[in-house]
Amino acid sequence: MMIELKGISKIWKEFQLKDVNLKINKDYCILLGPSGAGKSIIIKCIAGILKPDSGRIYFKDNDITNVPAEKRNFGYVPQNYGLFPHLNAYKNIRYGLKLKKIGKLESEKRIKEISEFLNIERILYRYPETLSGGEKQRVALARALVLKPEILLLDEPTSGLDPVGASKIMKLLYELNKEGMTIIISTHDVDLVPVYADRVYIIYDG
Numbered sequence: 001m002m003i004e005l006k007g008i009s010k011i012w013k014e015f016q017l018k019d020v021n022l023k024i025n026k027d028y029c030i031l032l033g034p035s036g037a038g039k040s041i042i043i044k045c046i047a048g049i050l051k052p053d054s055g056r057i058y059f060k061d062n063d064i065t066n067v068p069a070e071k072r073n074f075g076y077v078p079q080n081y082g083l084f085p086h087l088n089a090y091k092n093i094r095y096g097l098k099l100k101k102i103g104k105l106e107s108e109k110r111i112k113e114i115s116e117f118l119n120i121e122r123i124l125y126r127y128p129e130t131l132s133g134g135e136k137q138r139v140a141l142a143r144a145l146v147l148k149p150e151i152l153l154l155d156e157p158t159s160g161l162d163p164v165g166a167s168k169i170m171k172l173l174y175e176l177n178k179e180g181m182t183i184i185i186s187t188h189d190v191d192l193v194p195v196y197a198d199r200v201y202i203i204y205d206g
Helices: 039-047 089-099 104-120 131-145 163-178 190-196
Strands: 003-014 015-024 028-032 052-058 075-079 153-154 180-187 199-202
Touching: 003 039, 028 039, 028 163, 028 190, 039 075, 039 153, 039 180, 052 104, 075 131, 089 131, 104 131, 131 163, 153 163, 163 180, 163 190, 163 199
Parallel strands: 028 180, 028 199, 075 153, 153 180
Antiparallel strands: 003 015, 003 052
């Protein structure tokens, strides 16, 4: 089992996540529910951005509940993409590589490969404010994927996209999953579920 949540609870502002249990293997997994249901809190607890108030999180049978986010080899793409406005797309993608002290040659090789895969070579030297929603999503994906994560977590990855752009992103994630990457997505978009998901968890009111 890749990820297992046991009895995860979290109070966040006015909201309470209540005793959540789930198991995820090498799936294309969708957490489905309306806005405010608790999907993002689950994603952030798995990523290590939030620490649960109670319960345990396991990765490959190892307890990672107290392991900091930077020491979990997970990619996380927030709903607002999280791009640095003062850095162009190339520097945004390279940011995590610099933090991990990946050498220049290896960094350039990885960025070239992921840019070709995501078809963003032509926008690498543009700044976030000049990019469309779909382009920002691909740059944010590239920044996560360039670190070669074992799991990719995405919070509402299609919320700012038109139906065509949303379908393209979901298909791209589907391809990544078929290549062996575990994908966990939060979404409220019911239309995307039957096309792509291996496993769906319905989240409502925590």
